[in-house]
Amino acid sequence: MNFNSWLENKINNIENFIINIIGEENNPQGVIYEAMNYSLLSGGKRLRPVLLLASYELFKDNSTDVMPFACSMEMIHTYSLIHDDLPAMDNDDYRRGKLSNHKRYGEAIAILAGDGLLNKAFETGIKACLSCDDKSRGLGALNIIAKASGVDGMIGGQVVDMSGHEKIKTLEDLKHMYSLKTGAIIKSSIIAGAILGGADESELKSLEIFADKIGLAFQIEDDILDVTSTLEKLGKKTGSDIANDKITYLSFVSIEEAQSHAEQLTKEATEALSIFGDKAKYLIELAESLTKRDH
Amino acid sequence: MNFNSWLENKINNIENFIINIIGEENNPQGVIYEAMNYSLLSGGKRLRPVLLLASYELFKDNSTDVMPFACSMEMIHTYSLIHDDLPAMDNDDYRRGKLSNHKRYGEAIAILAGDGLLNKAFETGIKACLSCDDKSRGLGALNIIAKASGVDGMIGGQVVDMSGHEKIKTLEDLKHMYSLKTGAIIKSSIIAGAILGGADESELKSLEIFADKIGLAFQIEDDILDVTSTLEKLGKKTGSDIANDKITYLSFVSIEEAQSHAEQLTKEATEALSIFGDKAKYLIELAESLTKRDH
Numbered sequence: 103m104n105f106n107s108w109l110e111n112k113i114n115n116i117e118n119f120i121i122n123i124i125g126e127e128n129n130p131q132g133v134i135y136e137a138m139n140y141s142l143l144s145g146g147k148r149l150r151p152v153l154l155l156a157s158y159e160l161f162k163d164n165s166t167d168v169m170p171f172a173c174s175m176e177m178i179h180t181y182s183l184i185h186d187d188l189p190a191m192d193n194d195d196y197r198r199g200k201l202s203n204h205k206r207y208g209e210a211i212a213i214l215a216g217d218g219l220l221n222k223a224f225e226t227g228i229k230a231c232l233s234c235d236d237k238s239r240g241l242g243a244l245n246i247i248a249k250a251s252g253v254d255g256m257i258g259g260q261v262v263d264m265s266g267h268e269k270i271k272t273l274e275d276l277k278h279m280y281s282l283k284t285g286a287i288i289k290s291s292i293i294a295g296a297i298l299g300g301a302d303e304s305e306l307k308s309l310e311i312f313a314d315k316i317g318l319a320f321q322i323e324d325d326i327l328d329v330t331s332t333l334e335k336l337g338k339k340t341g342s343d344i345a346n347d348k349i350t351y352l353s354f355v356s357i358e359e360a361q362s363h364a365e366q367l368t369k370e371a372t373e374a375l376s377i378f379g380d381k382a383k384y385l386i387e388l389a390e391s392l393t394k395r396d397h
Numbered sequence: 398m399n400f401n402s403w404l405e406n407k408i409n410n411i412e413n414f415i416i417n418i419i420g421e422e423n424n425p426q427g428v429i430y431e432a433m434n435y436s437l438l439s440g441g442k443r444l445r446p447v448l449l450l451a452s453y454e455l456f457k458d459n460s461t462d463v464m465p466f467a468c469s470m471e472m473i474h475t476y477s478l479i480h481d482d483l484p485a486m487d488n489d490d491y492r493r494g495k496l497s498n499h500k501r502y503g504e505a506i507a508i509l510a511g512d513g514l515l516n517k518a519f520e521t522g523i524k525a526c527l528s529c530d531d532k533s534r535g536l537g538a539l540n541i542i543a544k545a546s547g548v549d550g551m552i553g554g555q556v557v558d559m560s561g562h563e564k565i566k567t568l569e570d571l572k573h574m575y576s577l578k579t580g581a582i583i584k585s586s587i588i589a590g591a592i593l594g595g596a597d598e599s600e601l602k603s604l605e606i607f608a609d610k611i612g613l614a615f616q617i618e619d620d621i622l623d624v625t626s627t628l629e630k631l632g633k634k635t636g637s638d639i640a641n642d643k644i645t646y647l648s649f650v651s652i653e654e655a656q657s658h659a660e661q662l663t664k665e666a667t668e669a670l671s672i673f674g675d676k677a678k679y680l681i682e683l684a685e686s687l688t689k690r691d692h
Contacts, residue, residue: 190504209485225543248520
């Protein structure tokens, strides 16, 4: 199967799974289900669940069994976007080409929809663990995911990002913040997939190198797109980093240098997967597509 | 050991555990750890973790092993209070006699501190499961907790509560909302403790009856205290239900009737524990103390 067909197939499977996950809307608290689905089903690249599945498929042929874990990653990612968009945080009115959750449902429901998605991510993962043949692997994956999404990972990264110039003075400070804010969840998707697949220590080590490098490359590309892309392609306002006086990769290097760093990181990332041979082809194409994207 | 010594001992053990749980404050994202601890360590009755421990002790002598699960309940409870107090929700300035989290740290940090506590609750539970001898029991308990704290439990209850007069027209509607908003977490504390202890089906059934009844009794007492207590005793503004035009148990019955309902529910609850004999003595005293409290 070629990469594009493989990717389309994975995204279809993910969307078929998450469309049924939130539950019934036809009850007294229906609006919260609607609000959760509004953000969860509004498209997006589904990068994190796809990474988990691709990583798992380094070890197993069929990734159907780990779909709940993959979709947990998407729920965590979606909740973080809903809360980051709130007026008290980044105050963004648009997300993925639609009104952001609080602009559509109000702040109270948006806060609760985010809470609900974070909770549902763990609920889904725990339920999947309960029916795992190997509960230690399932719990090992959940343990990695929970650390990455928490205050020592993604949430901590958001805190540093909000503190802006006060805490981010050098490119190294920025890279550290990125490794928490976006890197931790990308990395945990890859590592959780590998743990579920039964990776050994040296395989995990290679995947950690791969994950750290593509996580940073992805974020550099995001900073570039905020300057070079359009609202139509990106689904959210461009130029917002400059407008909000945000520190980005481009605060320290030129666009050309940034693009070259992203490409170099991607090259090094894919080299780290050499031990997997041809089995890593989709993961490599996925990594390469991240620095060639226009949204 | 008499009840008061037992309770004091349990609360001490819980507080010794949670004081070490959040992590280091001495790093770039330190303020978020401080904000999480601010609410987590500000006292409170520790009712939910105590219930989990008391329920577990129906089956086992020593509850040290399940302390992480107990403290997860307190973290979930605390996060829900932080988010409920936000301006977009109940807009409360005080909690447990101190400024509410967002009044102290600002809205953005309060939202993230809530997120961080919910995440940490699962992180703590998952880590504890990983070292459980019987992983199925640990996962069974987490599964119950995750359902209860989610959109089909506590979060759903908050949504109905916020919709107010629109969705709550009868005493039955109100009881249903309470069974979600406060009842679900109280019940899941008791049931999770019992699952961890190895309860059989009939034991779980008795504990479910007990839990449903004391959950409602607890909430009725809360409604009464909002009218009859003082700021000093309650640690938050009294009379706020009336000021906010909230529907409470007292919207449907008199204070005297409400008190009598709470006592009757407590009596029926304790009767459901007869199968446990003397082993249930602390759980029964705990239930009885809930309708005699002044805060």
